Amino acid sequence: MGSVVNPELMETLEEFGLADAAACFNCGNCTAVCSLSSEETPFPRKVIRYLQLGMNDRLIQSPEPWLCYYCGDCSETCPRQANPGEVMMGLRRYLTSAYDWTGISRLFYTSKVFEVMSILVIAALVGLGFYFFHGPMLTDRVALNVFAPNRVIEILDLVMLAVLSFLLLSNAWRLFKAVMGDPGQYPDMDISDRQQPLNRSILGVPLKLYLSEAKEFVVQFLTQKRFANCGTASQRKQWVVHLLIMTGYSTVFILVVVGIRWFQRDEFYPIWHPVRLLGYYATFAILYGTTYAIMGRLNKSKTVYQNSHSTDWVFLILLWLTTFSGILIHATRWLEMPSATYYIYVIHLMIAVPMLVLEVPFAKWTHQLYRPLVLYLMKVRQRALQSNQ
């Protein structure tokens, strides 16, 4: 298959935080040491070669950047200090923007002015919304659901969920088409087989293959167990930290976006109540995970923390501040401080909403969907290529 060469590809990638790929002389050491590389999907040397040759379309079709969990083993052993682990990270940022049809992801990753301004503008809109439309501020008791009725917040949450899901899933569909490649590469079915409903073809692959491998997506999404196979015991701690952030973030997302009527209550639940316990778990998991990652990046304590793109900081800081302000709301409610609770609640949402709106469909959060999706699609593709169904 021919490939259009883009001689500026390396420079383009530099805007996404890629620094050292030009130093690579293709020895293949990185691919040999990578515990996740396989015969079917070898990396990282192959995609670095595409990058050096300016083969943009090959890069966009490559599943490999999503199969790397950035343990840093390859960067530590590269004889040319080409930092292949960081190259894979830069490629994930680039691919996220390549799949995003709106162009917002590209702006977010490549322009610090846009990054800061987009956060400030969304935060200001949230603040103005509360300034003009908040409910009565009762001061004889904490009445958060009078100040910001949870049924109104629920409607706004569901609108936001629908918009963010549409953006994320439409971008994921573009990834899907790219990594599954040309439908003509899969064995064709005969006409009688094609008439079976479960053999209906999606990008050349029968529907039943997508269904039979669906468990892979669910398991990888929930456990990220492939991360545990990546590198040494110390790097496996990264898996735990990553899992804490991911599960904490997902739990709080579910609680505040779809479960707000049970989560935002004026009375306190008993300590054993599942909603309260889930809230405590999410708070602990995110606070521990983000503090660990922030300290690691400040101290550059591991290879994976040596290079920090501005969007890495933005994600961690917004998530940390969202969690911390959530703890403050809990404290001021408990201390029966009504005015402080209302003001901190607004500040909390002025941090949380920009983080969700920007991170879920356009930036860091996307890999939470893209990684398990690509792992799943690779299984489907492998089975489709092997079978004649």
Ligand code: SF4
């Ligand atoms: S990135 Fe380093 S280890 Fe990998 S092929 Fe290039 S020079 Fe070799």
Ligand code: SF4
């Ligand atoms: S960072 Fe780890 S998982 Fe990623 S390519 Fe390098 S060795 Fe493989």
